[in-house]
Amino acid sequence: MYSEKVKQHFMNPHNMGEMEGADGVGVVGNPVCGDVMKIFIKVRDGRIADISFQTFGCAAAIATSSMITDMARGRTIEEALKITRGDVADALDGLPKIKMHCSNLAADGLRAAIEDYQKRQRGEVSPGGTSADPCAACAAHATGECDSPTQHGH
Amino acid sequence: MDVAYFDNAATTRVDPRVAEAMLPFLTERYGNASEPHAMGIDAREALEASRSTIAGAIGARPEEVVFTGCGTESDNLAIKGMARRLKKQGRHIIVSQVEHPAVFETAKHLEREEGFEVTFLPVDREGFVSPAAVDEAIRKDTTLVSVMHANNEIGTIEPVAEIGAICRERGVLFHTDAVQTLGKVPIDVEDMNIDLLAASAHKVHGPKGVGLLYVRKGLRPEPILHGGGHEGGLRSGTENVAGIVGFARAVELARDSFEEETARCRHLRDALIDGVLAGVPHTYLNGPRGDRRLPHNAHLGVRYIEGESLLLRLDAEGFEVSTGSACSSGDLEPSRTLLAIGLRHEEAHGSVRVTLGRWSTGAQVDRFLGALPRVVGQLRAMSPLYSEAKARGEV
Numbered sequence: 001m002y003s004e005k006v007k008q009h010f011m012n013p014h015n016m017g018e019m020e021g022a023d024g025v026g027v028v029g030n031p032v033c034g035d036v037m038k039i040f041i042k043v044r045d046g047r048i049a050d051i052s053f054q055t056f057g058c059a060a061a062i063a064t065s066s067m068i069t070d071m072a073r074g075r076t077i078e079e080a081l082k083i084t085r086g087d088v089a090d091a092l093d094g095l096p097k098i099k100m101h102c103s104n105l106a107a108d109g110l111r112a113a114i115e116d117y118q119k120r121q122r123g124e125v126s127p128g129g130t131s132a133d134p135c136a137a138c139a140a141h142a143t144g145e146c147d148s149p150t151q152h153g154h
Numbered sequence: 155m156d157v158a159y160f161d162n163a164a165t166t167r168v169d170p171r172v173a174e175a176m177l178p179f180l181t182e183r184y185g186n187a188s189e190p191h192a193m194g195i196d197a198r199e200a201l202e203a204s205r206s207t208i209a210g211a212i213g214a215r216p217e218e219v220v221f222t223g224c225g226t227e228s229d230n231l232a233i234k235g236m237a238r239r240l241k242k243q244g245r246h247i248i249v250s251q252v253e254h255p256a257v258f259e260t261a262k263h264l265e266r267e268e269g270f271e272v273t274f275l276p277v278d279r280e281g282f283v284s285p286a287a288v289d290e291a292i293r294k295d296t297t298l299v300s301v302m303h304a305n306n307e308i309g310t311i312e313p314v315a316e317i318g319a320i321c322r323e324r325g326v327l328f329h330t331d332a333v334q335t336l337g338k339v340p341i342d343v344e345d346m347n348i349d350l351l352a353a354s355a356h357k358v359h360g361p362k363g364v365g366l367l368y369v370r371k372g373l374r375p376e377p378i379l380h381g382g383g384h385e386g387g388l389r390s391g392t393e394n395v396a397g398i399v400g401f402a403r404a405v406e407l408a409r410d411s412f413e414e415e416t417a418r419c420r421h422l423r424d425a426l427i428d429g430v431l432a433g434v435p436h437t438y439l440n441g442p443r444g445d446r447r448l449p450h451n452a453h454l455g456v457r458y459i460e461g462e463s464l465l466l467r468l469d470a471e472g473f474e475v476s477t478g479s480a481c482s483s484g485d486l487e488p489s490r491t492l493l494a495i496g497l498r499h500e501e502a503h504g505s506v507r508v509t510l511g512r513w514s515t516g517a518q519v520d521r522f523l524g525a526l527p528r529v530v531g532q533l534r535a536m537s538p539l540y541s542e543a544k545a546r547g548e549v
Contacts, residue, residue, distance in 0.1 A: 010463070011470060016536050031500035031539060034460055034479060034488070038538040054538040058462040058479070062536065 002059055003093035005067075010059040015052045015069035024120065025129025026112025028105045035061045035102060038129070039068070039109040043117055048072050048080055053109070060095050060103035064088050068106035077114055083107050155472045158518035162357075162450055162511035163306055163334060164476060168400070169359040169512065175403040176361065179396035187393045188384065197395045204402035211405045212332075212351065212368060213342035220367045220385045221398050225333040225354030226256035227378070228367035229300075231389065232329045232350040233260045235375025236298050237270055240327075244295030248273045250283045250302065250312075251494040256352075257300050257331055258490070275301070280442040281310030281495050285317050292324045303332040303351075304339060307478055307491045307507060308441030309451030311339055318347030327373070333357055337408030338416060338449055343368055350375070355397065359512055360404030364397035419449040419510050422519050426508060427452045429523040434530050436549060440495065440505065450510040453478075458540040458549075459533040460503050467529045468506075473522055476507040500539075 002010070019040035029035040035057035042050035051073050053065040067088050072080045085107045089095045095104060116130035159167070179200065185193030187201045202216065209216040222228045237247055249261045251274045264270035273291045275283050283301050292299070299321050304311045314330050321328035329350035332341055337358040343351055351368040355361055369375060369388065381390030408415070430437055436457040441447055456464060461479025468475055478489030479502070488502035497505075508522070534540040543549045 010466065013536065018541055027538070031503070032498075034500070034503040036538050054536055054541060056458065056537040056539045057460050059466050061460075062463060 001096050002063075003095075005091075005093045006059060006063040006095065009063035009066040009092065013053075013062055013066035015066065015073070016054070017052050018054055019050065019052045022113075024113040024115075024117025026109045026114070026116055027129050028109045028112055029057065029061075031056065033102060034058065035105060037061060037065055037105050037109040039065070039106070039113040041072075041110075041113045041117060043077065047074060047076050049074075051110075051113075053106075058099070058103055060099040061105065063092055064095070064104050064106040065109070067091050068110050072110055077117075080110060081114060083110060157472045157474060158514070158522060159474045160508045160510065160514065160518075160522070161474045161476050162514070163448075163507065163509035165356050165362065166359045166511050167513060168356075168361055169404060169407055171407060172360055172400045172403045176396045176400040179399050183395075185395075187395055188382065197393075200399050201393055201395050204398045207402040208366060208405050209368075211341070211409055212336070212353075213344045214368050215371065217386070218343075218368055218371055220369055220388045221393060221401075222365040222367055222385075222389050223363060223391075223394070224365040225254075225331070225352050225357075226365070227389075228352035228354070228365040229254070229256035229329075229331055230260050231367050231375055231378055232352060232369075233257060233298065233300060234264065234378060235388075236327055236329070236350065236373065237264055238268075238376045239374060240297040241270075244293075244297045245269060246271045246273070246293055246296045248275060248288065248291050248296060248299045250275045250277060250300075252277050252281055252283075252305050252307075252310075252491040253300065253302055254306055254331055254333065256333075257302065257329075261300070271295075277310075277494050279496055280446075281305050281308050281440075281491065282442070282446075283312050283317070285313055285320055288317050289320050289324070292321075292326055296324075296326050298327045298329060300329040300331070303330045303335040303341070304448050305441070305491060306334050307489055308453045308495065309334075309448035310441045311335070311446050311448060314348065315346040321349075322347040334448060334451075337405065337412070338419075340412075343370070349373060355401035355404055358404045358408050361397045361400045364394055364401045366401070415512065416449045419514070422510055422514060422516060423447075423449060423452050425516070426510075426519045426522065427454070429519070430454050430526060433523055434527050437530075440492065440497070448509075450514075452508040452510075454506050454508070455497070455501055456504050456506060456530055457501070458504070458537045458543060459530060461505050463533055464504070464506055464529065467533065468525070471525045471529060473525065476509070478505040478507065479503045 022040035024041045026039045038054040051069045055065040112130045185197040187197040205216045261272045265272045327349040336353040349370045355364040438455045440453040461477030492502035
């Protein structure tokens with residue numbers, strides 16, 4: 001069900017681990033949904049100089065996290081912001097359809113990390129990073145009333 | 155790599171002795187059991203001998219055993235068949251919240267499409283249905299109760315004899331899905347007051363594509379498949395003689411080694427459960443311990459990691475296991491059973507089911523206990539939930 005690329009990144013993820021002294025941290029997902037992704041970045045001269053991730057989730061969630069760290073490293077902020085979920089899935093030679101929404105959060109995670117960095121630049125405090133939680137709005141999920149798994153990705 | 159197949163609740167290896175018994179019925183004795191010529195009679199005799207063997211193993215009469223295409227079909231025939239047959243007497247049925255989808259979705263279908271009312275009985279923390287709750291749920295218009303013999307995920311053996319006695323006293327039918335217990339837990343449909351019972355060959359080292367439904371004498375479920383009137387008119391379709399012969403052989407083999415094999419599995423199961431709980435921090439057992447648990451089932455919660463990742467990393471190490479995580483199911487919902495026993499969604503995502511079989515060995519269990527702490531450690535090293543728990547001082 002998974003491509004060879006997904007399996008490689010899942011078994012040997014790149015740039016995995018918490019980062020000391022990150023300039024921006026993005027958190028996406030929700031443990032209730034089964035995926036939580038945390039992206040750490042260091043920015044030098046407008047470029048992503050270092051990037052790492054931590055992920056709780058399925059193989060697709062881990063592989064997309066690993067892939068986006070490769071894709072974003074060395075890019076300018078503007079370039080990094082243009083990376084889409086589709087780009088990440090394509091770089092992994094595709095993801096199973098059912099995983100496209102729920103586990104393909106890496107691009108959102110990177111964007112959240114960049115937003116956190118930009119907030120810090122503007123002097124706005126952000127302890128623990130910026131959370132862009134696509135599941136947070138779906139309170140119905142926790143009560144088991146989310147009846148649209150394909151749309152919401154639960 | 156030597157693969158340890160630890161997913162015997164999903165399906166089992168066909169025992170070579172079963173395959174051997176089946177082979178002549180594929181290549182030489184392939185007659186249609188409905189035909190009156192010699193080859194037809196030969197097939198009919200093999201079919202009826204198989205029926206007797208299997209009936210004997212569950213305390214039934216041969217004419218009360220109907221062969222079907224799978225356990226799911228048997229559950230459908232029992233529930234839809236009896237609910238529809240008795241709909242003039244009442245349109246209320248009772249099932250548990252932890253039933254296999256073959257029962258649960260069938261009940262939902264009757265509720266949604268055919269105007270039946272269904273009571274879904276809750277379970278306790280270990281997955282047990284309360285017989286008293288069954289008694290309370292029965293109404294004047296109740297026709298059928300269905301509670302599984304043992305849960306396919308967490309291995310809880312339900313008090314079906316008590317539930318059967320209550321149903322008999324209250325005058326409602328009792329169906330049980332025994333797909334996980336045939337050959338592993340004693341079954342006697344008379345002693346247990348069971349009216350309908352579903353089982354499947356491929357869970358007991360028999361072939362896929364054969365199921366059975368025990369139908370107590372005098373009951374007439376409305377058939378789902380109409381046609382040539384096979385199986386007493388309850389299940390039309392040319393009998394899968396080779397598969398049924400294989401099913402009977404599988405039941406015989408399970409019966410002949412029942413005591414030593416279930417004791418052996420229990421011993422391995424307990425070594426595995428104790429080994430995981432002692433060797434991997436922040437793990438817990440789902441379902442009960444001891445004799446009220448399926449002899450071959452271990453179901454463990456592993457905090458801070460997600461089940462599909464764990465399954466695939468174990469697969470890469472040569473262990474085939476299963477998980478209750480949403481991420482490996484088709485619909486992305488976590489296991490209904492795990493939520494019913496009170497686990498939170500995030501806990502249900504992080505579970506692993508290990509189910510042993512005839513070829514599982516102590517050496518495989520030891521190897522698993524050696525590999526699991528490493529694999530869990532790798533995934534926890536990636537997990538932000540684990541880091542956060544560390545920061546909170548939980549781990």
